[in-house]
Amino acid sequence: MARIGIIGSEGRMGHALARAIEAAGHDNAGGVDQGGNAANLAEASDVLVDFSVPAALEGNLHAAIGAGRPILVGTTGLEERHHAAIDSAALAIPVLQTGNTSLGVTLLAHLVREAAAKLGPEWDIEIVEMHHRMKVDAPSGTALLLGEAAAAGRGIALTDNAERGRDGVTGARAQGAIGFASLRGGTVAGDHSVILAGEHERLTLSHVAEDRSIFAAGAVRGAAWLIGRGAGRYSMPQVLGL
Structure with missing residues (x-):
């Protein structure tokens, strides 16, 4: 005890x-x-x-x-x-x-790192997260944790490759970039998806928190x-x- x-x-x-x-x-x-x-x-x-x-x-x-x-x-x-x-x-x-103490998210980050390492930079990575309306920071700590996992899998620094807050005419997506999108509303405890988009196929790894x-x-x-x-x-x- x-x-x-x-x-x-x-x-x-x-x-x-x-x-x-x-x-x-x-x-x-x-x-x-x-x-x-x-x-x-x-x-x-x-x-x-x-x-x-x-x-x-x-x-x-x-x-x-x-x-x-x-x-x-x-x-x-x-x-x-x-x-x-x-x-x-x-x-x-x-x-x-840690940005997230969920055991499921911990395993998700491990899978994201493995997928990013195996699939390579030609697969675009986008991280989408949604939380309750009262959350004050964005992207969430969990989204950044997943981004770090993806970056580690590729052997790059997230700080040099993250794309956050796209708006207006942004130009074409840079190869190897890791994108973030943050949604807020309701009483959502935490939804996170990591999308790996290749030529004519997508892989999505997700976690849904139903209760804190x-x-x-x-x-x-x-x-x-x-x-x-x-x-x-x-x-x-x-x-x-x-």
């Missing part, structure tokens, strides 16, 4: 995490939200799970480092400076950062897996042994 502390406990994911911790037979060590004391929570926990906001990340990492506790970071909308902070924290403690409980369950599994690991930066594929 692990004592799991929730950062961002009052959000929708925070409530889902509390239920998932109980369902998995672990101990909810408590939670903090905006203005709360993450350092005290870290001391009371075996591992922290952070689904708060990017602005709070550095403080949460410092709290985990101070207590010598591993932390799973599921917060999306991260920028380069946040990833630099995670890299720094991973020198002292185990950190698992799947993300909570995956996060709890990942958090429990982190306990006892050495300092370093980890990922969900490692949790599944991929």
